[in-house]
Amino acid sequence: MIQSPLEMRHLQTLVALADTGSLSKAAERVFVTQSALSHQLKLLESHYGSPLFERGTKPLRFTQAGARLLALAREVRELTSEAEREVAQWVSGGGGQLRVAVECHTCFDWLMPAMDAFREHWPQVELDLVSGFQAEPISLVETGVADFAVVHDRPAPRTGVAMAPLFTYETVAILSRHHPLAQKLWLAPEDFAGETLISYPVDDDMLDVVRHFLAPAGVKPKRRNAELTVAILQLVASGRGIAALPAWSVQAYLERGYVVAKPLGESGLRCELYAAMPESLAEKPYLQDFVAKIREGA
Amino acid sequence: MIQSPLEMRHLQTLVALADTGSLSKAAERVFVTQSALSHQLKLLESHYGSPLFERGTKPLRFTQAGARLLALAREVRELTSEAEREVAQWVSGGGGQLRVAVECHTCFDWLMPAMDAFREHWPQVELDLVSGFQAEPISLVETGVADFAVVHDRPAPRTGVAMAPLFTYETVAILSRHHPLAQKLWLAPEDFAGETLISYPVDDDMLDVVRHFLAPAGVKPKRRNAELTVAILQLVASGRGIAALPAWSVQAYLERGYVVAKPLGESGLRCELYAAMPESLAEKPYLQDFVAKIREGA
DNA sequence: ACTGGATCATGAATTTCTCTCAATAAAACC
DNA sequence: GGTTTTATTGAGAGAAATTCATGATCCAGT
Numbered sequence: 001m002i003q004s005p006l007e008m009r010h011l012q013t014l015v016a017l018a019d020t021g022s023l024s025k026a027a028e029r030v031f032v033t034q035s036a037l038s039h040q041l042k043l044l045e046s047h048y049g050s051p052l053f054e055r056g057t058k059p060l061r062f063t064q065a066g067a068r069l070l071a072l073a074r075e076v077r078e079l080t081s082e083a084e085r086e087v088a089q090w091v092s093g094g095g096g097q098l099r100v101a102v103e104c105h106t107c108f109d110w111l112m113p114a115m116d117a118f119r120e121h122w123p124q125v126e127l128d129l130v131s132g133f134q135a136e137p138i139s140l141v142e143t144g145v146a147d148f149a150v151v152h153d154r155p156a157p158r159t160g161v162a163m164a165p166l167f168t169y170e171t172v173a174i175l176s177r178h179h180p181l182a183q184k185l186w187l188a189p190e191d192f193a194g195e196t197l198i199s200y201p202v203d204d205d206m207l208d209v210v211r212h213f214l215a216p217a218g219v220k221p222k223r224r225n226a227e228l229t230v231a232i233l234q235l236v237a238s239g240r241g242i243a244a245l246p247a248w249s250v251q252a253y254l255e256r257g258y259v260v261a262k263p264l265g266e267s268g269l270r271c272e273l274y275a276a277m278p279e280s281l282a283e284k285p286y287l288q289d290f291v292a293k294i295r296e297g298a
Numbered sequence: 299m300i301q302s303p304l305e306m307r308h309l310q311t312l313v314a315l316a317d318t319g320s321l322s323k324a325a326e327r328v329f330v331t332q333s334a335l336s337h338q339l340k341l342l343e344s345h346y347g348s349p350l351f352e353r354g355t356k357p358l359r360f361t362q363a364g365a366r367l368l369a370l371a372r373e374v375r376e377l378t379s380e381a382e383r384e385v386a387q388w389v390s391g392g393g394g395q396l397r398v399a400v401e402c403h404t405c406f407d408w409l410m411p412a413m414d415a416f417r418e419h420w421p422q423v424e425l426d427l428v429s430g431f432q433a434e435p436i437s438l439v440e441t442g443v444a445d446f447a448v449v450h451d452r453p454a455p456r457t458g459v460a461m462a463p464l465f466t467y468e469t470v471a472i473l474s475r476h477h478p479l480a481q482k483l484w485l486a487p488e489d490f491a492g493e494t495l496i497s498y499p500v501d502d503d504m505l506d507v508v509r510h511f512l513a514p515a516g517v518k519p520k521r522r523n524a525e526l527t528v529a530i531l532q533l534v535a536s537g538r539g540i541a542a543l544p545a546w547s548v549q550a551y552l553e554r555g556y557v558v559a560k561p562l563g564e565s566g567l568r569c570e571l572y573a574a575m576p577e578s579l580a581e582k583p584y585l586q587d588f589v590a591k592i593r594e595g596a
Numbered sequence: 597a598c599t600g601g602a603t604c605a606t607g608a609a610t611t612t613c614t615c616t617c618a619a620t621a622a623a624a625c626c
Numbered sequence: 627g628g629t630t631t632t633a634t635t636g637a638g639a640g641a642a643a644t645t646c647a648t649g650a651t652c653c654a655g656t
Contacts (some may be wrong), residue, residue, distance in 0.1 A: 004306075004378065004382055006306065006378065006382070007305060007306055008302075008304065008305055008306065010616090022632080023632075023633065024631085024632060024633080032614095032615070032616090033615070033616060033617085034632075034633065034634090035615075035616065035617080035618095035634080035635085036614075036615055036616075037633095038633060038634055038635085039614075039615080039634090040614090042634080042635090048382075048385055048386070048389060049389050049390075050385070050388075050389045055632095055633075056622085056623070056624095056632090056633090058624095064388060065385045065388060065389065066384050068381055068384055069381060069385065071381070072377055072378060072381035075377055076374050076377060076378070079301070079370060079373055079374060079377075080304065080370060080374070083366055083367060083369070083370035084302055084304070086347070086366055087346055087363045087366050088346070089345050089350075089365060090362060090366075091346060091348045091363060092347075101575065142633085184625095273653090307643090320603075320604095321603070321604060322602085322604080324602060330643095330644070330645085331601080331644070331645060331646080332604070332605090332643075333604090333605080333606085333642070333646075334644050335604095335646075336606080337604055337605090337643075337644075338643085338644095339608090340605080340606090341643095351602060353603090353604070353605095353651095353652095354603085354604085354651080354652060354653085356603095356653090403631065479654095
């Protein structure tokens with residue numbers, strides 16, 4: 001075997017690179033700086049004596065060598081996580097439960113795949129959804145009613161509750177293609193005055209737009225509710241108002257030109273999602289794996 | 299995927315552990331201290347919450363968890379070296395030659411398997427043996443006649459020649475079971491006075507025993523030669539004299555009780571083997587792989 | 597049971613590495 | 627062409643693994 005500088009972190013980097021298509025996105029995904037990845041890759045490339053991907057293309061294209069190592073990375077990751085799951089299940093006796101509390105509707109878009117994958121990999125862990133959309137899902141964790149809560153922004157630390165960053169996303173304004181505001185490059189809070197905000201039937205302070213964008217500016221548009229994302233988009237498309245949703249949840253509709261998306265504010269509205277877990281369980285392999293699955297979007 | 303502390307070095311450790319059956323031997327194999335491995339394993343075990351092997355058994359026995367991770371390690375190592383070979387062959391264009399020079403007879407015991415494995419993995423590299431047993435194989439490298447030389451002890455650095463440690467071994471005295479000296483726990487140089495030393499037909503200073511054991515004590519026993527290891531053992535078994543050979547080269551005969559082995563000196567005579575390569579080629583993947591194959595004994 | 601030798605564990609110090617930071621360079625996008 | 631994103635580079639900080647020195651443990655042989 002060749003003594004190689006190839007480490008697990010490099011494999012993670014390669015996979016993230018392939019998944020995100022860019023150095024900076026990949027860096028975000030693995031929670032390091034772009035600089036770190038640049039260093040990593042420079043080292044790898046100098047060792048193999050060949051570039052691993054072409055820079056300056058979007059998305060980046062792997063070279064033959066890069067593609068081969070990427071394939072290796074995927075194989076190794078798969079094997080590794082499988083082995084570690086097995087070991088973890090033997091050690092823990094296989095039991096456990098995972099009661100998930102969610103405060104936002106759109107979260108289900110990415111929660112479902114993660115839960116599906118989880119059920120398959122941890123058949124012995126009881127997976128439940130704590131029903132209803134609690135205003136304070138974190139308190140459900142605190143009181144022992146839930147084992148996992150998805151919360152917005154970095155929450156204040158609470159004793160007995162461990163926090164872990166999940167990922168960040170941008171929430172964008174969704175408008176009909178014919179809406180007058182669709183001409184602008186980005187929307188200001190004032191643009192919402194006099195408009196109708198179409199959203200899920202939840203409290204004001206649970207909406208990213210309101211909490212971080214409209215409320216600080218003192219703007220309070222009319223509200224209209226819909227339960228489902230598609231329903232919201234229907235209303236938007238027919239000019240009944242503006243919505244504000246996570247960019248990824250409307251990706252498919254945007255590509256079809258069904259509606260258009262505009263950044264909220266000049267630099268967009270970025271939101272962070274965190275997981276809250278009981279400190280006593282936070283180290284459990286199945287919980288860590290659940291977090292990892294969410295981060296990977298699978 | 300579970301965020302794990304599992305690194306390539308841990309996998310190497312596990313494999314070495316399984317191959318050698320002991321912490322300290324494994325440490326030698328991967329060129330670190332026993333302490334380092336102890337720390338490594340402690341960390342791993344605390345992470346997985348379970349011991350990975352039973353201590354105090356010889357050879358050590360892996361637990362279920364340990365065995366699973368060992369299996370993972372073997373898979374990953376195999377995949378990794380395969381991928382890296384492919385990449386290296388693309389990058390280098392696949393060419394190259396490897397002319398091997400050897401100064402000792404017994405070296406062939408472990409050189410053959412390594413060369414066989416090499417031929418299979420690097421079909422495009424011309425593998426040759428520089429014939430004859432040179433007194434100074436290292437000079438063959440210096441003069442560009444060979445690309446790889448096996449040498450004893452740490453040689454003096456020469457410009458243009460890179461050195462890499464291969465492994466260490468113990469050379470032991472081989473005696474007939476009925477030899478008077480067979481009663482002793484270990485042999486002193488003086489014990490050889492008046493005895494016949496049976497060895498390969500090479501110069502004195504190419505024999506570990508003479509160079510590091512007898513010569514320093516001023517003992518010069520009679521010499522008798524044989525070309526093959528089996529022939530030497532025949533002579534020893536029939537009481538014609540004493541031999542001194544690497545422990546591993548006579549393993550099989552010792553187990554059958556054919557002859558007996560005694561340490562040379564109270565703490566045994568340990569010898570180091572090094573590889574000498576042209577500096578210009580030392581970084582070539584195929585050379586590094588060849589070194590690695592030798593170290594692994596495959 | 598006791599001693600000797602080997603194997604392994606532990607704690608502090610050191611070395612080694614990776615990462616971050618900050619500034620620079622390059623590119624893309626209007 | 628200026629402006630904003632995106633990537634590279636070098637230096638410094640911080641963390642982590644290794645080594646060193648020592649102590650504990652275990653097995654063999656008397």
